[in-house]
Amino acid sequence: MMEQYQKIKDQYPDAFLFYRLGDFYEMFNEDAIKGSQLLELTLTNRNKNSKNPIPMCGVPHKAVQNYIDILVDQGYKVAICEQMEDPKLAKGMVKREVIQLVTPGTQFQTGSENAKENNYLTALVYDKISDDYGFAYVDLSTGELKTTLLDNADLVFNEVVSLASKETVISDDVPHSMRDSLSKFGILLSKQVIDPINSAMSYLTQGIEEKPLTQVLQMLISYVQTTQKRSLDHLKRAVRYEPSDFLEMDHNSQYNLELVKNIRTGKKAGTLLWLLDQTKTAMGGRKLKQWIERPLVNKKIINNRHEIVDVFVNHYFERNQLQDELIKVYDLERLSGRVAFGSVNGRDLIQLKTSLQQVPKIQYIISQIESKDLKPLVKQLEPLDDIVDLIEAAIEDDSPISVTDGGVIKDDYNDQLDKYRDATNNAQKWLAELEAKERELTGINNLKVGFNHVFGYYIEVTKVNLPKIPEGRYQRKQTLANAERFSTPELKEKEAMILEAQEQSKNLEYKLFVEVREEVKQQIKKIQALADAIAEVDVLQSFAAVAEEYRFVKPVLVDDHAIDIVDGRHPVVEKVLGHQQYVPNDVKLNQDTNVLLITGPNMSGKSTYMRQLALSVIMNQIGSFVPAKEAKMPIFDKIFTRIGAADDLISGQSTFMVEMKEANDAIENATPNSLILFDEIGRGTATYDGMSLAQAIIEYVHNNIGAKTLFSTHYHELTALDQTLSNLQNVHVGATESNGELVFLHKIQPGPADKSYGIHVAKLAGLPDKLLTRADKILNELQDKTAEDKVGISSMNAEPEHNNEKEEQISLFPLETVDEHQSEVISQLKRLDLMSKTPMEIMNQVYKWQQKIKKN
Missing domain, CATH: 3.40.1170.10 (DNA repair protein MutS, domain I)
Known part of the structure; x- marks a missing residue:
């Protein structure tokens, strides 16, 4: 063994x-x-x-x-x-x-907590000639299969992380740097040899021609076939997609905006998904999550979704009826997967029947609403009555979990099965009669006829009653502590007949069940198409329910890239705080305004204001209504965020390095149709370094990119930029002092803030009064000193200085005190090539200079 x-x-x-x-x-x-x-x-x-x-x-x-x-x-x-x-x-x-x-990527998600989650297995090949990556992913439980061509490692990493993939299948050509990045993120890497193409691969890759894509799909399908060793009939044909077909957001932006995962808890609660999810089916829940992670850029499709949501908002009673029917629909996608895998049981088929029975009702409810926008959906909701009739005729409504122990197939479905069952039932009747006859003959009232799998059928008599048994009537079979078990030739004969009938009955039942399952399997593609249509209806009715509950409005899509939102809100914060406590704000960025420079105290709502715009953009482009009184919005192609301070512990990068990398990502990839949100860029380094970088970034985005940008800062000196940058506008979050107490107004107002109220915020946090008094004194001293030394802000747009003008420089020594020895040190310092020296050599040189100056 x-x-x-x-x-x-x-x-x-x-x-x-x-x-x-x-x-x-x-x-x-x-x-x-x-x-x-x-x-x-x-x-x-x-x-x-x-x-x-x-x-x-x-x-x-x-x-x-x-x-x-x-x-x-x-x-x-x-x-x-x-x-x-x-x-x-x-x-x-x-x-x-x-x-x-x-494996982590091929595990069927089970349990209600995972019902609305996909489990994506990803795959990656690298083409050295084109320097491109072939990328594909599959959800084995739903059959979704997609592929794309990516031209750099950052895009690959972003796709894998955005899909929350736990496992990636890789080819030998994938660079070690990419492997290291994925491994550090906790993703299991699996290798797979690409098997020779077979009929399943040929069908699933039909229409895909580029070599890296066909290679990655064949490798992924090979891995699934090798690991699962069973039918994959539920896998859908591979669909090629382009990241640019959707509103592009990297995984950091999705994380910062808390679209599907709460930053603090890692859970769904407190996210955009949590707010918008009033779906009634598991399929609808998964589709909603997919839409949020991949908003559209196609104006026609977005408008179509808006129109359908509008119809559902205006038909309250029909929407309620629709919800009542959707609740009865089980997970058709995953039921299809279990049918194909051969792991479906009788209860699963009853769930399938129950779900399909709701389709004509759903179709009728939607068709009663007179709307041209709903007609394509009605057409997709094709009832599958033949499957319903088959399951209704064959499968017991209260089937056991096991499909091999009997009790799954209904009476009157198969003549031979009915005969076996009659034989078994008659045998049970005979056994009851035998028990009554033996009790009467022996006078033992508690004599019983029983069965177990080891000894078969037996007659059991308690030891007290053994003397009552007529001599030679029974054959001893088993001895227990308080009883004896016996048999008779007649019972043995009947036992063989009963067990044979039961065994044959079970075998025939299983065979009939497999036949039903295979017949259902032939209709998997139709079931999946139906599931997709029901999921779409579910998401759109969810949008309508949320829009009505939270007073969202239908946005107007504009072509001129101007934003005009009246009384916009952060929908998640509003839900948590309550409508009465939330302060709405306008967001107005016309054709001539690309940058809003936002100042104001900590905790006043700068970050919330920025996030609410981003969420409104995403909600608009997934087809949802938006949280505002009125909203006119363009279609954005990309969103970039730098919000919140966090070290990247996995790759060992500081807050400032993460900040700069995310800023660079925006600068490198943003277009005039993008949205950029920068929250306090530069705070992770020294004050003047940070301020200089912040100003340079604002100027670069303003002059070279032209994207709509919200930039919050505590560097009040930057507010002077509105004098040199024509498309920049200052706004601030209002706050007032009342009896020495800070009161946040949470209202965006024109112009810059007059101060940051940092010490007031510290007071709200509960710091000791003695400490706060000292901080206030230090602040006044620093402000007095700054007023004396203040130098105006330069701008890239300012006139350049003439070359013959001397550059102002801080002197190391006051001029009136410099003697010849100090002058020699300064001269040596000017000539010193720092880049050619080691840190220790520089320290030694500085020590020598110090000794020379002290000595003289």
């Missing part, structure tokens, strides 16, 4: 091997040692008395899924090794083989 185990284990060295032994899956050797720790199992030994006992632990086969999920969730692979023949019929060693390799 251990030889067989090791031979199989050698084929899966990077996975835990769950080796089936009877009613348990066992792990041995290193798998057992590590597995017992991760799964909190008792570690035992096989061959305890030998010189080298074998570490061993196991889990019951009926509870195995929970243990597999625990390991896979922690980033491990699990190979499931099954007994492939009946041990009773096996000649010698029972044949075993791995029937499935479960």
